[in-house]
Amino acid sequence: MTSIxxxxxxxxxxxxxxxxxxxxxxxxxxxxIAIVGPSGAGKTTLLHILGTxxxxxxxxxxxxxxxxxxxxxxxxxxxxxxxxxxxGFIFQFHQLLPEFTALENVCIPGYIGGKxxxxxxxxxxxxxxxxxxxxxIHHKPTELSGGEQQRVAVAxxxxxxPLIVFADEPSGNLDxxxxxxxxxxxxxxxxxxxxxxxxxTHNPELANMADRKIxxxxxxxx
Numbered sequence: 001m002t003s004i005x006x007x008x009x010x011x012x013x014x015x016x017x018x019x020x021x022x023x024x025x026x027x028x029x030x031x032x033i034a035i036v037g038p039s040g041a042g043k044t045t046l047l048h049i050l051g052t053x054x055x056x057x058x059x060x061x062x063x064x065x066x067x068x069x070x071x072x073x074x075x076x077x078x079x080x081x082x083x084x085x086x087x088g089f090i091f092q093f094h095q096l097l098p099e100f101t102a103l104e105n106v107c108i109p110g111y112i113g114g115k116x117x118x119x120x121x122x123x124x125x126x127x128x129x130x131x132x133x134x135x136x137i138h139h140k141p142t143e144l145s146g147g148e149q150q151r152v153a154v155a156x157x158x159x160x161x162p163l164i165v166f167a168d169e170p171s172g173n174l175d176x177x178x179x180x181x182x183x184x185x186x187x188x189x190x191x192x193x194x195x196x197x198x199x200x201t202h203n204p205e206l207a208n209m210a211d212r213k214i215x216x217x218x219x220x221x222x
Contacts, residue, residue, distance in 0.1 A: 004029040004163060004196045008063040010056045012045055019045045020056070021219040029163075032190055032197045034207040037216035043200040044168055046216070050198065051166040052083050067163055084113045088157030088195075090167040096141040096149055096156075102128060103137040106155045113160055120159065127155040130192075131185070147178030154185065158193070165189075167199040171206065183209055 005027040012020040019042045027033055035043045048054040049064070052071055056062050064071050067086060074082060088109075096105045103124055110120030128137050131151040141149050150170065157165050167186075171179035183206045186197050199206065207213050215222045 002029045003027065003065070004031075004067055005050060005198070006063070006065040007050060009059065009061040010046065010049055010064070011059050011062065012042070012049060012054075012056050019219055020049070023216075023219070023221055025214065025221060027196060027198065029196055030190060030194055031212060032186060032210045033199065033212050033214060034210035035198065035200045035214045035216060036202070036207045037222075041216040042219045043216050047166050047168055047198065047200050051087055051089060051164075052079055053089075081113075084109060085160060086163045088160070088162035088165040090150075090153055090157045090165060090170045096152055098141050101138050101140055102133060102144065102148075102152045102155075105141070105152055106159050109156060110159050115160070123161075124155065124159055127158055128152070131155055145178075146173060147175070147181065150178070150182060151185070154182070154189075158189065158195070161193070162195065164196045164198065167197060167201075169200060169202065171201070171203055179203065180205070 003026050005025070008024050010020050010023040023046055035046065037043055045054065049056050062072065069082065071079065071082065103121065106124035106128060107120050110123070111117070125137060128134065131154060133148060133151055136144060136148060141152070144152065171182050186199070187209065189195060190197060199210065201207055
């Protein structure tokens with residue numbers, strides 16, 4: 001198996017509050033990983049650091065490799081490009097832009113990455129169709145249900161064919177049926193497109209479906 005993420009000795013503090021206390025982990029390509037643990041354990045902080053949205057404390061032992069690339073050694077513009085090309089994000093609050101249609105929202109990461117417009121729109125339409133939203137692509141977020149909005153957010157995370165999708169409480173705002181559908185979807189997407197999913201969740205059903213559960217307590221992996 002190939003390591004898609006290798007993190008060594010991550011520390012993170014906010015002022016005097018030590019949130020991560022030397023976290024190391026190894027994630028294989030194509031795995032669906034659930035990160036679980038009580039509130040305040042450091043799960044979201046770890047997710048943001050692995051996803052290159054935040055930096056660990058400078059520490060000589062700390063290393064983060066994504067697809068064998070030393071991401072802590074990248075300059076900010078190189079990191080932004082690497083993130084756009086290799087990483088997708090799904091958040092608890094879908095963060096769709098209300099003035100744009102579902103299709104336009106999904107296309108945004110492709111446009112930011114300088115991809116061909118027609119190819120990006122074709123890819124977005126394929127993803128929305130796969131996610132059961134073929135008849136909703138020209139609807140704006142306010143015209144979609146919560147579950148439909150979250151599926152649009154999933155399509156947006158996938159439009160650039162990322163190697164890894166990071167999801168932070170992706171089903172936290174969904175009803176039970178929509179949550180179950182979304183959880184099953186992650187595994188269908190992994191099987192169809194080969195992505196690696198790293199998911200922070202309080203949902204025991206989703207955590208138990210994952211290939212592997214990583215439990216965090218008080219800034220450390222148990």
